[in-house]
Amino acid sequence: MSVSAGPISTRGSTSARVTHYRTATVEGVTIFYREAGPIDGPTVVLLHGFPTSSHMFRNLIPALADRYRVIAPDYPGYGQSDMPERDQFAYTFDHFANLIDGLLDQLGVKRYAMYVMDYGAPVGWRLALKHPERITGLIVQNGNAYEEGLKEFWEPLKAYWADGSSERRRALSKLVSPEITKFQYTDGVSDPSRIAPDNWIHDQALLDRPGNADIQLDLLYDYRTNLPIYPAIQAYFRKYHPPAIIVWGKNDSIFPADGAFAFKRDLPDVEFHLIDSGHFALEDRADEMIPLIRDFLDRKVDAKPS
Numbered sequence: 639m640s641v642s643a644g645p646i647s648t649r650g651s652t653s654a655r656v657t658h659y660r661t662a663t664v665e666g667v668t669i670f671y672r673e674a675g676p677i678d679g680p681t682v683v684l685l686h687g688f689p690t691s692s693h694m695f696r697n698l699i700p701a702l703a704d705r706y707r708v709i710a711p712d713y714p715g716y717g718q719s720d721m722p723e724r725d726q727f728a729y730t731f732d733h734f735a736n737l738i739d740g741l742l743d744q745l746g747v748k749r750y751a752m753y754v755m756d757y758g759a760p761v762g763w764r765l766a767l768k769h770p771e772r773i774t775g776l777i778v779q780n781g782n783a784y785e786e787g788l789k790e791f792w793e794p795l796k797a798y799w800a801d802g803s804s805e806r807r808r809a810l811s812k813l814v815s816p817e818i819t820k821f822q823y824t825d826g827v828s829d830p831s832r833i834a835p836d837n838w839i840h841d842q843a844l845l846d847r848p849g850n851a852d853i854q855l856d857l858l859y860d861y862r863t864n865l866p867i868y869p870a871i872q873a874y875f876r877k878y879h880p881p882a883i884i885v886w887g888k889n890d891s892i893f894p895a896d897g898a899f900a901f902k903r904d905l906p907d908v909e910f911h912l913i914d915s916g917h918f919a920l921e922d923r924a925d926e927m928i929p930l931i932r933d934f935l936d937r938k939v940d941a942k943p944s
Contacts, residue, residue: 655700659718664740667727670718671711671741672696674703680774680939681747684710685738687756687780689819689841689854690918691717694755698920701928706935709750711741713761715853716844724849729856731757731864735764751775751939753931756893756917757857759783760864763871770874775939776882777931778901780893780917782864783871787897799862807855814851816842826889826916833921875904881938885927887919888912909934 657674672692682702684695692710699708712719713734714727727733738761742750751774754762759781766773782788788796798806812818820838824830844850875882882905886898901908911930915923 655703657699662741662744664737664744667714667722667737668720669711669737669741671709672699673709674699675705675707677707679705679707681707681709681750682753682935683742683750684708684753685755685758685762686710686712686716687758689814689845693717693840694918694920697924698928702932702935705940709745709747711738715850721847721850721853724852724856729853730860731760732764735761739765739768748772749774751777751935753777753779754781755779756781763867766874767867767870770878773880775935776880777934778882778884778886779919780887780890782893782897783868784897784900785865785868786900787893789894789896791892795858795861798859802859810855810858811851813858814845814854819845822892822917823921825891826887827922828914829922837918837921872904879907883909883911883930883934885911885913885919885930887915887917889915890917892917
């Protein structure tokens, strides 16, 4: 295992907001990650969604990095991380969580807050179940932990989960098309001129790599494994009461706001904000979301050592 040179800045340094682009080898797989902030600051781990990468956090990272050590990895098959062949690598949420856990161990991260979004939620929930004592706080943005958050959009996927047939799989291939990639960024957004088209062009270029579409369809099938652990995640919320904030794009047709409200059952003290945006709310509402996130971290996480 190897890690490129680590951060040397100390808390409060003017160099803390510089983002570094690094790699580490975990279980023989090269994992790319963005890192910024003082190494002795409280750690915040940013876990991205589909079909993007740590690129989605490019604006949030410097907004936190004066005080917090921020780490945003790419999963295998995403962004700049390795894309192993499917017959040599299990593209599952369990595997992703184990690799991110290994990365954090290499980086010496003992305690951390998590920002979970979309696929980042099932990755993050597995980390929380494995190491509940390490989680200092949760930032939840359109990341599900309740079945009522899986509505109409998910019906074709549930049919695929039920039989795993080639026919059902082929029917889902449209989910990696340019039209759907753009839709994920623009649906539910009141002013699309605030969304940089670089987003879907960047994501689609990576989706169009030979073999990547099948990787995505493998993960869409594996998503079925998340539903059986929802009760354990909800029990974790009730037992450990992690400080939590929800900043949820309320117009998201993939993860609708029903899923956000459900968190209140098990986290009655959750700080709750519905944002007038869609799936990738940070793209057009960062000016609204970042102050909320920063205030939450400063009050609830900053005093807790990493």
